[in-house]
Amino acid sequence: MAAVKKHHKKAARPTRVPAARVSSPEPAVFHGKRTQTGNSLALRFDRALFKSHPEFCGNVEAHVFAPGRMLVVAAEPSTAQREDPVIASFLSFLAADMQRHPERIQPLDAGLVARIQRLMQGMPASSDESLGDEALL
Numbered sequence: 057m058a059a060v061k062k063h064h065k066k067a068a069r070p071t072r073v074p075a076a077r078v079s080s081p082e083p084a085v086f087h088g089k090r091t092q093t094g095n096s097l098a099l100r101f102d103r104a105l106f107k108s109h110p111e112f113c114g115n116v117e118a119h120v121f122a123p124g125r126m127l128v129v130a131a132e133p134s135t136a137q138r139e140d141p142v143i144a145s146f147l148s149f150l151a152a153d154m155q156r157h158p159e160r161i162q163p164l165d166a167g168l169v170a171r172i173q174r175l176m177q178g179m180p181a182s183s184d185e186s187l188g189d190e191a192l193l
Contacts, residue, residue: 084108117141 088101
């Protein structure tokens with residue numbers, strides 16, 4: 057459970073989102089609320105979250121990326137090269153969405169390709185050039 061500093065007076069009530077059906081290919085929604093644990097505040101979630109996702113039974117990290125938006129990530133014991141949890145989550149969401157709705161995938165617009173080619177005109181480029189190990193996003 058993620059501990060929260062006690063200086064927060066009262067947590068905003070979460071918006072009720074209908075729970076996902078087990079047979080649905082959509083991601084499940086797990087409900088939780090703020091609770092007190094000793095001298096700390098914590099977030100308590102449905103038991104079903106921990107049963108279906110045991111990776112969250114250990115240490116977790118919380119990344120607040122916008123007002124009212126938090127990403128909870130299972131903390132790995134030792135990660136030499138850390139990935140951006142927001143980018144990783146977005147790419148995971150994108151991959152799942154592409155599998156659920158392949159009919160939404162469209163080829164690049166020819167006008168966009170022509171614009172990219174005009175912008176790259178005169179720029180040296182090689183498809184064999186190494187892009188390095190760092191994320192390009």
